[in-house]
Amino acid sequence: MDDLVKEVIPLLQYLIPGFLTAWIFYSFTAFKRPDTFGQIVQALIFTFIIQLLVGLIEALALWLGKHVYAIGMWTPTTKSLWSGVVALALGGLSCYFACNDRLHSWLRDKGITKKTSHPTEWYSAFTGFQRFVVLHLVDERRLYGWPLHWPTEPKEGQFVIQDPSWLDEKGAEIPMAAEIFTIDASRVQWVEFTEKNW
Template sequence: MDNLFSQATPLLLFLLPGFLSAWIFYGLTAHPKPSQFERTIEALVFTFVVKGITGAIKTGLVAAGSFIAVGVWNDESQTAWSILAASALGVVVAAAVNKDTFHSWLRRRGFTSRTSHPSEWFCVLDSNPAYVILQLQDGRRLTGWPKEWPVNPSAGQFYMQQPAWIDENGYVVDLANLDGIIIHATDVRWVEVFPKENAEHDISTQGV
């Protein structure tokens, strides 16, 4: 056991920057964490990118050292720069995924029709902020502003602000005393999404 631990420790230390980047990425995005094997592969990819960034930083600092002394490059400074590079990489990749930067660039050039979001459900609600109507399993309809929504339709909850029930005649019954209602995603059969510019008008004209 001690021999196995001693052999695994160098590998874990090598992959540590990649695990840090992956941890930040999954902490800042809605993507579910993959299996342990896939996370290890992702950490390996992130680690190689971090190593490249750290190498470029070292080259730049060594070149700058020809003109002005900025310190000594040693194991401690390399570790510190690796941590900074890994953190920055995780934040940048997470921001690019959340804003659909990579996939939108590829879609404009015809390489893909996919988005960077974890599901079509999440993509629609994230990219089209608007009032919605939740058709519930028991036949009731609830309208409002989805401040929070689940990553996938099989788990999680909606948090509906400015909630109002829509009765069988299409009239809106406002729940003015509530800040919002939490609805389980499994209680929702489908979601109707209003065009953003028409949502407030369409709802207000149905009031009693």
């Protein structure tokens, strides 16, 4: 039993930074968590990247210690600390690029991809066209307002509409007394993005 524990602990220390990065990514982006196998694969990919970066940091630190100035020894504790720092930074950086579409935009400009960094085209439309919307409901009513929050998927979750109003047959606004209105996404047939924005 003791031998098994001695083998498992170093393996966990090796893998935990990758799992930490994956947890950060799925906690702070609109992407759905994959199944357990997919999460393990993602964590292993992040672990590989983290270990590669920590190896580069170690080589640089040892070179600086030998040729410039030595601060201390490179120990397993130092490696663990750097793994945690790199895991946090990689998680934050991956969230940054997944949420703002800058990397995918650059790749689209180069003709490498046609995809966005957003999880769905639905989500991409809301982040790319920040403007007032008209929600066409299944009962043929129309709700107009500013989408404060919207669901990641078209059929799950709720819309949170700020400054809501109903639209009559001619498109005239009938203001509501509410400042915020929440409606289930399953009640919405389609969404119309108006020209009006802030």
